[in-house]
Amino acid sequence: MEEKVYREILRELDRHRGYGVHTGVEEVAGKFEQPYDAVRAIRSQFLQRKSIKNHYRVKDRARKHLERWKTGVSIGDLALELDFPPVLLANFLLMEMRNSKKRTKEMLKNLKLVKDERLRKELEDVTTRDELYTPISHNKQAAEGDRREDRLAVWLDGQKLEYFTENDLRQGTVEGKTPDFLLLQPLVWHGDEYHWVESKASFGDDYIHRKNHRGQVSQYVELYGHGMLVYWYGYLTNLQRKNYVIVDRRELGLE
Incomplete structure (x- = not known):
């Protein structure tokens, strides 16, 4: 957008x-x-x-x-x-x-x-x-995030890719920030290779993206190389990104 x-x-x-x-x-x-x-x-x-x-x-x-x-x-x-x-x-x-x-x-x-x-x-x-600040609304938001990750996992399975999930990595000995999916072999998408995928059930505006970049994504790049950041509900076309690609679910063929 x-x-x-x-x-x-x-x-x-x-x-x-x-x-x-x-x-x-x-x-x-x-x-x-x-x-x-x-x-x-x-x-x-x-x-x-x-x-x-x-x-x-x-x-x-x-x-x-x-x-x-x-x-x-x-x-x-x-x-x-x-x-x-x-x-x-x-x-x-x-x-x-x-x-x-x-x-x-x-x-x-x-x-x-x-x-x-x-x-x-x-x-x-x-x-x-109130649809923002009640226990019910918080539970709905968490459940929505989980559903989006599950759908992305199905999409990765369809690409015949193996991966560690964030939970797998947390239970192991990995230190530092962990993406939702760390790929065991690169995802090839539009001719480029990506080593991790992060799912965000949000719209990628400037504020959200700065927070995600500083808090997580820049560290994924440093630790694992090029990756893919998925904003499920779209994103601003002028967002800054370096060594990772930004997409929404429709670009991946997901509805």
Whole structure:
């Protein structure tokens, strides 16, 4: 995806308030003729970064937000007004109610511990709707990553290649960073050879890619040579890369 198109998509998505990862996605995907799952991934990553940016601004005013809640404004409405994830806001409010960090975590996991009926109902509402910061959403994200790796493993099997998985390497004596797949013989793709494959169930934007490059990929290159980085939901065409190739699943014939 071209940088200009990506920036225009972000501007359109920002018009759709709230922290639903699907909110506005169908409309924006249709307008820019982009795959739904790519725009959904872009929105999800955009929302996560926005929440990090606004974290302390909202936390530092938790007492004020609690007072507004006491006047009858719901947690969901407050979150929408503040443009902040409702579960994170609920976390701040519970701690402002003099619950410990541990107790707050327990209450959000088990709402039966919440005695106040209004509070319990509102927490049920926000934990159901928040698609980024609940245990259920975290489990879904982890499961999605595992499914993508499994599909990539099937693709590598179809290429008649043998490999060590990341788990195989961790159980052995390999030191340093380990890719998802370390190939025992090179993958030949478009005439070039690659010795490792890393799968990312995300869209490769500048922020995500810098993080992946510095934290993992550059070390894979140093340890194992040329490799392949797979962004399942697409990537920006101007991403920097050296001694590895960037592809998305469609380039590998995967849907």
